[in-house]
Amino acid sequence: MNNKHNFNPGPAILPASVLEAAADAARDYMGKGLSLLEISHRTPEFEAILVEAEELLRELMGISSDYAVLFLSGGASQQFAQVPLNLLPIGGQAAYLDTGVWASKAIDEARVYGDIHVVASGKEYGYRRIPTGFSIPNACSYFHYTSNNTIYGTETIGVPNAPIPLVCDMSSDILSQEVDVSKYALIYASAQKNMGPAGVSVVIVKKDVLGRSNRDIPNIFDYSILTKNGSLYNTPPVYAIYVTMLNLRWLKEQGGIAGIAAYNLAKSTLLYREIDQSNLFEGRADESCRSRMNATFVLKAPEHTQDFLAFAEARGIVGIAGHRSAGGFRASLYNALPLESVSALVVAMQEYERLRG
Structure with a gap:
């Protein structure tokens, strides 16, 4: 659809077939004489989109029924705060690995809610490599890391061996390689790199870790409330979820x-x-x-x-x-x-x- 070699870090390149289908839907969705941008999120048409998007993601990543899947407005930065709100009890501790700018921002947000133990940091050597040889305290409620660091071009190879629930920001490498979801308590990612366009993020959370923080969490940020409403607690980013669904279809077609x-x-x-x-x-x-x-x-x-x-x-x-x-x-x-x-x-x-x- 264009003659550029697009290496942008995000919002990132989308397949030509996805862009074509998305453009058609923006003009007239399924011959209804309405743009998808004009269709209510409470219609059967969008409900079918949301169901297919979740089914495709579960199939591609092997996500079991032990996990809830949420498609939420906004990006990963919102999850920097939403994760500790839901998983870090009042007076509790959480462990974080500092591997770059976005990991550091997640640490700063988490410190608003509790005692954050930074197990290791790559800052002293310019984030040119991932720290190793660190220990994760058993007393912490969860361990958080960023699997891929877009700014510095580093990647955590393999899954950290954590004795506590494992949380990962996979914003820039989700769906790029196989992941054993069962090793994680929570995975989150903004969509605009491998999954879809900007404006939507996904949260994959194990149901049995919810409801433990003993905090008064606003409903809009409470994973327990959001999972009961199936990504429909408030008006979701309809068009962005549709394009994400198209991209998941395309990914399935690639093997x-x-x-x-x-x-x-x-x-x-x-x-x-x-x-x-x-x-x-x-x-x-x-x-x-x-x-x-x-x-x-x-x-x-x-x-x-x-x-x-x-x-x-x-x-x-x-x-x-x-x-x-x-x-x-x-x-x-x-x-x-x-x-x-x-x-x-x-x-x-x-x-x-x-x-x-």
């Missing part, structure tokens, strides 16, 4: 998460190989924890950064500028990004090296 995981690995392998063999570029993250979703790298001569960004954009490559706090470059390799776009970036890097090297 599910196993199929897309292999494709994602091929993309990241191709790009990291070029970074490692280049004389001009070098990776930012430690090789032991490189992200498969967000490849971060820099020029060895950083004064040429803007020059390469212009060079790449002239070839239709957009969204590779690094986060303002990190600089350099960041190529986001989310599910819908085609391998051909990664190849185009690699060719541009090679051309630039021949011209400037």
Whole structure:
């Protein structure tokens, strides 16, 4: 639908077929003479969308009936506060791992509600790697970590061995590789990277961890209340949930998460190989924890950064500028990004090296 190679970190690229179906629904949904944007969330049409979205997510991730699935307005930042509101008792403690900006923001929000034990932090080495060798106190109510760090291009490999309920922010890598949901008490993610458009987030929560905080929680933030209403406590983001449902359909057609995981690995392998063999570029993250979703790298001569960004954009490559706090470059390799776009970036890097090297 466009001629750009879209590496934006979010809102991120969506499959062309999803965009086409979404555009049709915005004009006229199912031949009703109404846009989906005009249809009530209480209609049978939207109820069918919500049911299918949940069924697809449960199928793709293997989510059992022990868990509730919520599609909520807003993004992951809301969950930074909503998680401790629901899971951290008054006077209690929670454990957090600090692996980057978003993990740090989650820690700051949680401190409003209780004693937060930061088991380890990567801040002292610029968040270039994931801390290891830390211990998780048994006295804490839960352990929270961020599985993928978009700004710094690091990823937690495997699932931490936690003796307490495990909570994970999977905003930037959910649905990109297989996950054993049964190991978690709660998973949350904003949709705008691998799942759908901005404006909706998903919460997957084990039912037996709810109702333990002994707090007076506003109904709109109480997972127990929200699960009883099936994502319909208040008006949900109808259109965003519809586009998410379309994207989940598309993901199933790609062979599910196993199929897309292999494709994602091929993309990241191709790009990291070029970074490692280049004389001009070098990776930012430690090789032991490189992200498969967000490849971060820099020029060895950083004064040429803007020059390469212009060079790449002239070839239709957009969204590779690094986060303002990190600089350099960041190529986001989310599910819908085609391998051909990664190849185009690699060719541009090679051309630039021949011209400037």
